[in-house]
Amino acid sequence: MSKREESRKYEEIIRLALERGFFMPSSEIYGDAPAGFWDYGPLGVGLKRKFIELWRRELVKRDGMLEIDGAQVLSKKVFQASGHLESFVDPIARCKRCKAIYRLDKLIEEKTGIHVPERMSLEEMRKIVKEHDIRCGRCGGELTEFSHFNMMFRLGIGVIGADAYLRPETCQNIFIDFLRIYKTMRKNLPFAIAQVGKSFRNEISPRQGLLRMREFYQAEIEVFFNPKKANEFPKAEPIMDYELRLQPIGKDEPLEVTCREALNSGLISCKLIAYYLSLIQQFYEKAGIPREKIRLRQLGEDEKAFYAVEAWDLEVETSLGWIELVACNNRGTHDLGGHQKFSGHEMEVLDDGEKVLPHVFELSMGVDRSIYCILENALDLEAGKPVLRLPPHLASIEVAVLPLLSKEPFTSKAREIYESLKLEFDVEYDDSGSIGRRYVRLDEIGVPICITVDHQTLEDNTVTLRFRDSALQLRADLEEIVDILKNHLRYSV
Amino acid sequence: MSKREESRKYEEIIRLALERGFFMPSSEIYGDAPAGFWDYGPLGVGLKRKFIELWRRELVKRDGMLEIDGAQVLSKKVFQASGHLESFVDPIARCKRCKAIYRLDKLIEEKTGIHVPERMSLEEMRKIVKEHDIRCGRCGGELTEFSHFNMMFRLGIGVIGADAYLRPETCQNIFIDFLRIYKTMRKNLPFAIAQVGKSFRNEISPRQGLLRMREFYQAEIEVFFNPKKANEFPKAEPIMDYELRLQPIGKDEPLEVTCREALNSGLISCKLIAYYLSLIQQFYEKAGIPREKIRLRQLGEDEKAFYAVEAWDLEVETSLGWIELVACNNRGTHDLGGHQKFSGHEMEVLDDGEKVLPHVFELSMGVDRSIYCILENALDLEAGKPVLRLPPHLASIEVAVLPLLSKEPFTSKAREIYESLKLEFDVEYDDSGSIGRRYVRLDEIGVPICITVDHQTLEDNTVTLRFRDSALQLRADLEEIVDILKNHLRYSV
DSSP: OOHHHHHHHHHHHHHHHHHHHHHEEETTTTOOSSSSOOOOOOOHHHHHHHHHHHHHHIIIIIIIIIEEESSSEHHHHHHHSSSSSOOEEEEEEEEEOOOOOEEHHHHHHHOOOOOOOOOOHHHHHHHHHHHHOOOTTTOOOEEEEEEEEOOOEEETTTTTTTEEOOSTTTHHHHHHHHHHHHTTOOOOOOOEEEOOOOOOOOOSSOTTGGGGEEEEEEEEEEEEEGGGGGTOGGGGGGGOEEEEEOOOTOOSEEEEEHHHHHHHSSSSOOOOHHHHHHHHHHHHHHHOOOOOGGEEEOOOTSOTTOSSSSSEEEEEETEEEEEEEEEEEEEEHHHHHHHHHHHOOOOOOOTTTTTEEEEEEEEEEEEEHHHHHHHHHHHHHHTOOOOOOOOOGGGOOOEEEEEEEEETTTHHHHHHHHHTTTTSEEEOOOOSOOHHHHHHHHHHTTTOOOEEHHHHHHSSSEEEETTTTTOEEEEEGGGGGGHHHHHHHOOOO | OOOOHHHOOOOOOOOHHHHHHHHEEETSSSSTTTTSSSEOOHHHHHHHHHHHHHIIIIIIIHHEEEEEEEESEEEEEHHHHHHHHOOOOEEEEEEEETTEEEHHHHHHHHEEEEOOOOOHHHHHHHHHHTTTTOOOOTTTTOEEEEEEOSSEEEEEEETEEEEEOOOSTTTHHHHHHHHHHHHHHHSSSSSEEEEEEEEOOOOSOBBTTBBOOOOEEEEEEEEEOOGTTTTTOOGGGGGTTOEEEEOOOSSSEEEEEEEEHHHHTTOOHHHHHHHHHHHHHHHHHHHOOGGGEEEEEETTTSSTTTOOEEEEEEEEEEEEEEEEEEEEEEEHHHHHHHHHHHOOOOOOEEETEEEEEEEEEEEEHHHHHHHHOOOOOOHHOOTSSEEEEOOGGSSSSEEEEEESSSTTTTTHHHHHHHHHHHTTTTEEEEOOOOHHHHHHHHTTTOOOEEEOOOOOHHHEEEEEETTTTTOOEEEGGGGHHHHHHHHOOOOOO
């Protein structure tokens, strides 16, 4: 693909999203609505739902995980224990003259190229600003009021307004519910709890559509394990020859390494982590992202979250560069240890007679970003008109039923077929405009199969099936189409 | 069922929920966590997901609705336009002595039996309090500080903390996105937009588990229509003989009335509303609620929401009395009219050449309450031990695979069957304790089918299938079980 086509892709996705109803800015009829909030339209809802169903099938069900769905509003104590009240902050500064607010770490990186690690103090940042004479980008004013801004949204509960917060990550529910789930679901270590839902971060400058939002979907998996046994993990045996695309610290390109090699060389610390990294890489391959656009990048000390022991980011290459989709972190005992201390409830469990405070390995997925990457990867601009080559099992509309001409008896027959399929498949009926224009629109929104009712249909009950990707046209008897659709559309590996 | 058994049911559901992982209070390890927030555990997540899938199938897909999924945080302007900033309030008062806060309307109703309509002024309530000498229930102190408390949660966006609110109902996204959806999805009136998601209300006294929460799931449907044509509605023809269970204003019992009769007598104003009322009643029948426990109760002037023209509540009878599950409101032009005025965007659309500001008929469903009613209805205490007779298509775990004895080669064979079924069905493997005790637990959590691997299995590859409701035990070849499971578990009407 040419450079020019690559750079067009982000804009094309936004155009497609707005014109065809994949997603749109929330409250857009109110011009001054806050940024960073987006709504999924009908086509986006279907795609997102199928993406989450694939996640549930390929991770939750395949691995036998438990799934929960917890409250988004959590007590202040939860975030004292998790460290978010103190540490979930961005450094900011304000222009003395025009009062514009800047995110300090980003501003320094932009102006000087100096990398600002997560733990750099405000004092150090102030020094860099002074040395490099960094000023307000708008008016050239001096920067002042260096401070930390907590990114959690605060709420007041009840008439008295007791402190609570919207969760900045879904996983806290999993940690605070761990004890009850462990007891009621009669699990032994290692086992995983998963959750999909909204999280909220008061970003200083949300941007780029679904890529940095203030309200967003996460699908998070927390694996609880005994660290002494992380390398005794029978489930890993079948994936030992699977090739991960790992990019170790200090390398510029990913390497194709089998799990076995990665473990033998010490690049990955244990079989349990190798297994879950292989699951998540396979998941994106099943979501239609080509292997060569996926990498698992190892994070260095200055990049890791404050709680991480070992950290890999699953990233996907797009026209905007590599985008982080899943943070894969060994969080150690940070979470259960913190909640144990603050709540006074013992979080240790018995593992073969030994008392263990479980360690946690996390797969924290950004759903909206994943949707963006899947859309961008599917969008084919080569053919002169956009074709959205979504994998059939992710297509929001699976089948379109079209009367060749927009008049009787074609329309009645097409309606009848639509009615017979609508509960079992995601079907659209479309009789507007020429058949050629309808095919163009249906290609653009990624419908894998069209069923056309033509003159011959009225004679012999056969229809034309048109396949988006092959442009193949087949004649099939109406009796056969349910089976053909199932074979073509349903994912089964 | 005896009175005593009825009154046990609420407590039994809570016990079952906590002990088996259907739902639990959020942040429960922190003793002082705010009330009104609940988490779904693994069994609850499955039930809720299947309930929502049934809603999507039986309402959204059957009717050809569009579905969206919008932001939960909305701009202040949205709630100026909707009237919530001004009108979404509860009257409260405070005890002068002990500072306890009371919801005034509920307190008056409790102490005097006087019904307090939604629009009663604070002045009128103050008069009643004085006349009846209503005092603080705890300390007998005088009530003071009569005021209105807005039930929306306020948030501050960005560093400056711009006003925004968590939506108190999901439908506002639908109204503010109406124009874009209408244009991009090329629909004509009448058509419906649906959404399922979280809403938030700062209740003064949340109570009774899933029945009055501060954070809860709604599944809302907004039907946009031309009021002049609400009685020309071809889709209503097939349901004209369907019997609604309507309870008109002034009646104590529901009547069985066909849609035709309800329309002819003027009880229901138009075919469009009769059609959607029949859809929603049928939906609860398909969710396993017996007809005789369902009613559509007509709301009088003093009960209706401030925006409603015609209002019916779908209610289900439980041990706690009749519970409102779906508010069915003709909202008229309240919503689109309000947003048109505040945003300056014209919301009128063309309908056969005529410019129309669409009216809105709403089906606003409480999902969590529905889950409670389904659980209570399914719970059978007659057999001496609890059996949860969930409809198979709503069961969180569809199949359990059990080795007769918890040792080889039974366990390996059972594991193998579990692995072969786990992606296609919701399956649990259980080898703990005696087979009898396992059946008891699996009945309690509502698993419709158990597959037992016994001595004969090892000889001829047949297993015992045990059906929860009939307690029938069948021998079947392993080759046949996928088909048997599909026939028994999958909903298709």
